[in-house]
Amino acid sequence: MIDVNAHILLIYTGGTIGMVENIETGSLEPFDFAHLNSHIPELQRFRFQVDHIVFNPVIDSSEVTPEHWKMLVRTIEGNYDRYDGFVILHGTDTMSYTASALSFMIENLHKPIVLTGAQLPIGKLRTDAKENLITALEIAADKDSVGNPIVPEVCILFQNDLLRGNRTTKANAENFNAFKSYNYPNLGKSGIQIRYDRKVIRTPDYEKKTIFHYRLDTRIATLKLFPGINKHVVESILSMKNIKGLILETYGSGNAPLSPWFIDAIREIVKKGVIVVNITQCNIGMVDMQRYETGRELLKAGVVSGSDATFETAIAKLMFLIGHKYEKEEIKIRMRVPLVGEMTRTDDKVNEKI
Numbered sequence: 001m002i003d004v005n006a007h008i009l010l011i012y013t014g015g016t017i018g019m020v021e022n023i024e025t026g027s028l029e030p031f032d033f034a035h036l037n038s039h040i041p042e043l044q045r046f047r048f049q050v051d052h053i054v055f056n057p058v059i060d061s062s063e064v065t066p067e068h069w070k071m072l073v074r075t076i077e078g079n080y081d082r083y084d085g086f087v088i089l090h091g092t093d094t095m096s097y098t099a100s101a102l103s104f105m106i107e108n109l110h111k112p113i114v115l116t117g118a119q120l121p122i123g124k125l126r127t128d129a130k131e132n133l134i135t136a137l138e139i140a141a142d143k144d145s146v147g148n149p150i151v152p153e154v155c156i157l158f159q160n161d162l163l164r165g166n167r168t169t170k171a172n173a174e175n176f177n178a179f180k181s182y183n184y185p186n187l188g189k190s191g192i193q194i195r196y197d198r199k200v201i202r203t204p205d206y207e208k209k210t211i212f213h214y215r216l217d218t219r220i221a222t223l224k225l226f227p228g229i230n231k232h233v234v235e236s237i238l239s240m241k242n243i244k245g246l247i248l249e250t251y252g253s254g255n256a257p258l259s260p261w262f263i264d265a266i267r268e269i270v271k272k273g274v275i276v277v278n279i280t281q282c283n284i285g286m287v288d289m290q291r292y293e294t295g296r297e298l299l300k301a302g303v304v305s306g307s308d309a310t311f312e313t314a315i316a317k318l319m320f321l322i323g324h325k326y327e328k329e330e331i332k333i334r335m336r337v338p339l340v341g342e343m344t345r346t347d348d349k350v351n352e353k354i
């Protein structure tokens, strides 16, 4: 039920959603957020209060960096007690990265943080912006019968899909249903009504305080395999100085070529202390390095399974864990287990002792 006394903070970071067409030039320009109500008069029909904060400058989400994630967390921390929920308007291009990062940076979240955006600017006739914004605000203000928020998670609402943020990927650059969560069910679906699937939504421990984290380490590299990948390319990526973590994008259930030069190069960087995480190029399913010889060799070389984590989540989680300066072994353990529902637990941790 929507709490009519709710206070929601709307944070506008930029992206297509906040653009209007300049009638004279035809180009897209950010609209003045002070005039939000005139662009979306429907907002006045909400009985709850919506305040807003605008990033200065507003940015296309391709410009997002971990500094922006920290700005968002700071904004939420500074307003946490005053508001019942937060809606973040964000460009779609990197929304899944931001949602993933926030899910790690805000521990034991008690309140909804709903990210949304649009494929068409708010000032266009066929825009999806209004519907997305209005639905996101409703979700942020929705409470259960005892007054707890229904979705105390970092989530993405896009078109009809309410998804756990750290499970999402931008999968479509064209259609209105831009985001997918391949390995975790929808938290909800919006149609005539918003229907939640309460059993897949996390319940925080309301006795425990929410903790805001700001340490992230960006010394991370990625290596995406493809048939015929050149030895020199691999070696130059793996010999980069000052790398603390590597996301290895493998095939299928976590497989890579058995060529000795490749396995040796991986073994070498693991020995140097780099955390190497194996995630699959497939959208659906998880890494199981036990299944084929081509995966077992990686396991033996000390590579950690990323299970069914998305690329976006693997990046954010590694930045977060390395930033917290845990011992290397501790980081490996934490990479293998879900911290905030970002991946499915695997049995690899039992077997990874090969």
Ligand code: ASP
Pocket: 014, 015, 016, 017, 059, 060, 061, 062, 090, 091, 092, 093, 094, 117, 118, 119
């Ligand atoms: N390039 C834009 C952005 O991500 C696209 C969008 O908002 O959909 O900021």
